[in-house]
Amino acid sequence: MSIKKRVTTFLNHHHHTLAQRWILQSHIRTTLSHYRIDTQQFIEEFASPIVQSFADILSGRQSIEDLSIRQKLIHFLFDKMVSIQDIFLLCIALRYTLFQLLEKEKILTSTHKESIKILSKIFDTNLSLLLESFEILSLQQSYQRESNQHSYQIQELQTILDMQKSLIFKVSHHQLSFANQTFYKAVNIKDIEQFHKRYPKVWGFIEKVSHLNRLFQAKEYAQWLQQLLIKHQGRCEATLFDHRQNHTILVQMEIQPLKEQEKESYIITLTDITQRKKELHTLTQIAYSDTLTGAPNRRVFQEKFQAALKSYQHDQKPFFLLIIDIHQLHEINTYLGREVGDAILKSFAELMMKNLSNKYFFARIDGERFALITYQSKLEEAQKSAQEVIKEIHTIFYTHTEHARANIAIIRPLEGDDLQSMMSRADTLIKQMKECRTHDISLFLDDSNLIEExxxxxxxxxxxxxxxxxxxxxxxxxxxxxxxxxxxxxxxxxxxxxxxxxxxxxxxxxxxxxxxxxxxxxxxxxxxxxxxxxxxxxxxxxxxxxxxxxxxxxxxxLDRKNIHVRLNPSIETLLHYQNIQIPALLETISIDAASLKTDYIFNLQLSDTTTIHTIFRWDGKEVPLKLSGTVHKIIETNGSFKVVISLLHFKAIEETIAPFIAYRQIEIIRELQNALL
Structure with a gap:
């Protein structure tokens, strides 16, 4: 699970506990008491929802710019006449408490620099927006209360506005009535008079908006403004050219109508969120990308699959699901090093993402497995796609002579199918291909025979x-x-x-x-x-x-011709073939077959001739044995392999194996009878 998901889960589960630790600190309780704020009420109404909102931001369910709880908190603190310094200290205490608790729970450590940076950025942004909104609220009140006072007070207000990083301006009767210096510099204007000459319509400097853009582009500004206030509480995103940076920026726009004495007057703030959006995009990429290969991950695959399946079920739009299973990755990791296995996966993903057209969707869905959704109508086309994939993977060499290989299951959707049923057919096909175990060959199979079967x-x-x-x-x-x-x-x-x-x-x-x-x-x-x-x-x-x-x-x-017995314990064995010997455990035996378990099989294939070297011990006897045979089955299960060998008839079979099987059979039957008694 990613750090981001772990932090989100922790906040969801422990938001009330974190809120209590934050607010019940002695200096915070003292501060709240000074303003006659009830501590428990503050925890329930503000602290706990604020912590929960951070979880919503991390999970993408809520935008940091649109936190209703922040606006509620601002108005509450404003009404209580809390100083901006104490508001700052209150926010810093939350940040300290959260990082302290995450470190204590071992969710976040000093090594998680990128995650700390992202969380810090969210805190800084939220603090900036809170202080800025608080300041604007103060300015609005000051402006309404002191509008009739001396001109030096207006100049003071202008100075404060000029200190803000956000673009702040006032519109009265559809005309610009004042603005801070940040605004003038961004639009490359000296004063209001020059602005009126360049932009007869006050909104003309904005290129486009995120809400009701059709009205905005038609220059129906009055109608756009009223609908924005009604439908979106005066909030939207907008793009404009910032002459300070010499490029287009994305801003968060907030429009606040002024009270009755100033009808058709509004205070507007434009906050640059370009960098925030980039960071959000980065977080999204992390959430939806495989960390090793950079390919889309299983989460994205499931979304794309469900969309393809829905189109097939509702609109009869065909598709095929190709499951690609890389050969022998476990053995490569063990004998050549995990970095070699990782390099194969990364190279394959890079090749696929580089060469695929929009007729395909490609993702990594498991350790050695990838998925390819092909939006094709004919099986022959899907088979051709599988052949192209095999060609690509055969270009990846991990030694001077050995190249990567894969098996590919081609699955078509059927009526009543879901992801589980299609993956089940894919698993069956891949298992069949693995059991073929032919030298240096990548295979692909479609589910036609499986469906008929x-x-x-x-x-x-x-x-x-x-x-x-x-x-x-x-x-x-x-x-x-x-x-x-x-x-x-x-x-x-x-x-x-x-x-x-x-x-x-x-x-x-x-x-x-x-x-x-x-x-x-x-x-x-x-x-x-x-x-x-x-x-x-x-x-x-x-x-x-x-x-x-x-x-x-x-x-x-039921098809067995001869009795098999399970060995308990299994017998240590060496399996010899092609000048290679593999340690294995002999688990079952009959006079015509032996079943062994081993962690590695190298290039052992079906029909290979092998020799089993072991020692049989029973009834006080100890007999070294050498048995020969051919590989009948190789079954991969949970990272190990079951190898079934068809034994050739030798004198040792009659002299040792047959008597041992008879002895072991009686032993097993007695064991079962004793258990019943």
Whole structure:
């Protein structure tokens, strides 16, 4: 989570606590008491909402220029006749309290220079606006109260106005009646007379405004002014050419009507917010960009995806989602250093952002994954885009001979789809491509076969549920199997109840106990595919289980020709291939297959010939073994790899492995029986 988000979350959750710490400081309580201000009332009405408003500014829900609580506070302090010095000290105390608390909570430290700078800028801006508004309020009151006094007082007012950084001027009956020196210098005018000659219309020096600009550009100034006051409380942004800086600036305009004795008279302030807007843009870029690559992040991707999906659902505008998975990033980081992996990600993102047209949207959505939304109508076009992406990534070399590679899933939207369902199909396709493990090849697959397969599987699920209903009606049983440490446990499953996609089945007690270690059941059907289901509830008294998430299987443990056993503990092993040896753990074994777990596989591929070197120990025996075979499967899970090896038949299989499996099988069965007793 970014520093900005953490600070925002902290302020949202602890705004009242922070407000109390701020106001209950002894010197602040003394100051408030001096002006007869109730401390608790001030906390509830002003302090707590002010802290909350800072959270809203950081999250972008509110602009710093439009804080209603600041205006409310200004008028309150003004009515209490609080001095501007005490107002300044009150604001500084808030700043000190916030930074002190953020440091104490270890959210912000001296190393977070950019975040401290941004927060300080918000404080400084808010303080400046508060003091400026307070000063303007004072000036307005002074002007109305002292308008009939001597001319030296008017000169004093002019001097004070001239000291302000903001452009301040008065309009009476649609004409400029006075202005401070800051205003004159900005518009490059000496005095009111010269202004009237250059700008017959008082608003002519402003190029455009953010609200009601059509009226403004049509020079319907009177109508524009009245609607601005009614609809936007006299506030808007405006652009004008500042002759002091010799470029166009963005200003925050605030228009304050004067009271009855001066009808059609207004005080206007123009505050330069050009730099603030740039900083806000920078903050927005940080919030919406991936910190490593500079590419749009997952947050932006989700927004763009939802927009594309909405257009597809409402207006039938087609698009494709391409999920790009970089090969072997974990291994590259481990063996060559994270800086090499980071360089691959950055180079790829730079190439994509440089070469993509507006027909695409590109983002980094996870560690080694990127997303590409293509606004194309045909699958062939999306496949061509995938080929172009692969060409780009193949130009990135991280050694003299090795270039980066990737797998790409091409997903089309279907009726009823959402981000989760489309990402699920992408995950399945990427898993399939990873399991192919062919040398030096980047692959891409679209979800056409997956969609057809899901339709077929949906029909098979429906048939299976009908078979369950038939078994319930005719009191026949299902051939149910579950596994305890890879040893099969068969039950004649009696169907008790079928509701929708949920089935209740009665099984053997020993099978029920085995579910504590592996909550999956397999049901053998007369005709393939067989079924796998997840056990979601168990009734031990009635030996009954509830199964859901019913999945037809292309291949399953039910297809095994030989008994497998799980080793406990796993056996340390060395896996040899191509003059490389990899430390691994042997987890399961049969006379025709072995399953190993390893953190790294280098360039191990399907069908590679390998040798397993290990030592089997059981029943007082210790037998060194060397087994040969070919790689049948490689499955990546949670940063490690499961490697399944099809074993070649050697004398060691008969002399050592077969007796060991028989011994281990009996051991597992006894273990299960003892647990039942």
């Amino acid at each position: 899901e339709k077929l599987f949906s029909e098979i699920r429906e048939k299976f549920l009908n078979e369950c209903q038939h078994a319930l009606t005719h009191e026949t049983s299902l051939d149910v199997m579950n596994f305890y440490k890879e040893v099969p446990i068969q039950s004649d499953g009696k169907v008790i109840k079928v509701i929708g996609d949920t089935v209740w089945i009665q099984i053997r007690k020993v099978a029920l106990h085995a579910l504590n270690f592996n909550p999956e059941l397999y049901i053998r059907r007369d005709k393939k595919p067989h079924i796998k289901a997840k056990v979601t509830d168990v009734n031990s008294d009635k030996l009954m289980v509830r199964i859901e998430e019913i999945v037809p299987l292309k291949e399953s443990p």
